[in-house]
Amino acid sequence: xxxxxxxxxxxxxxxxxxxxxxxxxxxxxxxxxxxxxxxxxxxxxxxxxxxxxxxxxxxxxxxxxxxxxxxxxxxxxxxxxxxxxxxxxxxxxxxxxxxxxxxxxxxxxxxxxxxxxxxxxxxxxxxxxxxxxxxxxxxxxxxxxxxxxxxxxxx
Numbered sequence: 001x002x003x004x005x006x007x008x009x010x011x012x013x014x015x016x017x018x019x020x021x022x023x024x025x026x027x028x029x030x031x032x033x034x035x036x037x038x039x040x041x042x043x044x045x046x047x048x049x050x051x052x053x054x055x056x057x058x059x060x061x062x063x064x065x066x067x068x069x070x071x072x073x074x075x076x077x078x079x080x081x082x083x084x085x086x087x088x089x090x091x092x093x094x095x096x097x098x099x100x101x102x103x104x105x106x107x108x109x110x111x112x113x114x115x116x117x118x119x120x121x122x123x124x125x126x127x128x129x130x131x132x133x134x135x136x137x138x139x140x141x142x143x144x145x146x147x148x149x150x151x152x153x154x155x
Contacts, residue, residue: 002030002031003028003029003030003031004029004030004031004032004033004066004067004069005020005024005029005031005032005033006032006033006034006035006071007020007021007024007032007033007034009034009035009049009050009052009055010037010040010047010048010049010050011040011047011048011049012050014050014058017050017055017059018059018062021059021062021063021066022062022063024063024066025063025064025065025066029066030066030067031066031067031068031069031099032059032063032066032067032068032069033068033069033070033071033099033101034050034052034055034056034059034069034070034071035052035070035071036052036053036070036071036072036073036074036077036103037049037052037074037107037110038051038077038110038113038114039109039110039113041107041110052070052073053070053073053086053090056068056069056070056090056098057089057090057093060090060093060094060095060097061093063094063097064095065097066097067097067098067099068090068094068097068098068099069098069099069100069101070100070101071101072101072102072103073100073101073102073103074103074104074105074107075102075103075104075105075124075127075128075131076104076105076111076116076117076118076119076124076127077105077116080130080131080134080135080138081134081138083100083102083131083135084134084135084138084139084142087100087135087139088139088142100135102128102131102132102135103128104121104124104125104127104128105124
């Protein structure tokens with residue numbers, strides 16, 4: 001069994017997040033997770049939040065071992081091709097330690113505050129299924145391109 005920790009990124013300081021990451025890195029934890037919200041959920045949106053993917057990239061620089069991920073990337077916030085590109089970039093930066101979690105998104109107040117549509121659960125679920133297929137395809141194509149690139153360098 002493997003254990004991970006989801007750390008807070010709301011109404012906190014970067015130095016506190018780094019201290020938590022270092023504790024996780026130095027322990028027997030398998031992974032460190034963030035959330036994908038632009039405002040603190042459950043507090044009526046009061047306070048502020050570090051953006052998850054940017055923070056994940058920064059954490060890749062202060063950790064060496066633990067797997068890193070977002071629980072879960074809200075599909076309504078970003079284009080699936082952008083998510084694939086972000087995950088690939090952070091995966092490279094972290095030395096291959098990214099775990100990609102996707103979700104249909106749920107926080108209606110956040111959508112309203114940022115001017116994003118908040119479709120029905122059915123539509124969000126359908127979009128998530130489509131996005132997951134597209135992201136898998138894009139990541140597969142990227143792996144194939146890297147394999148061709150490596151073979152070209154060897155030859």
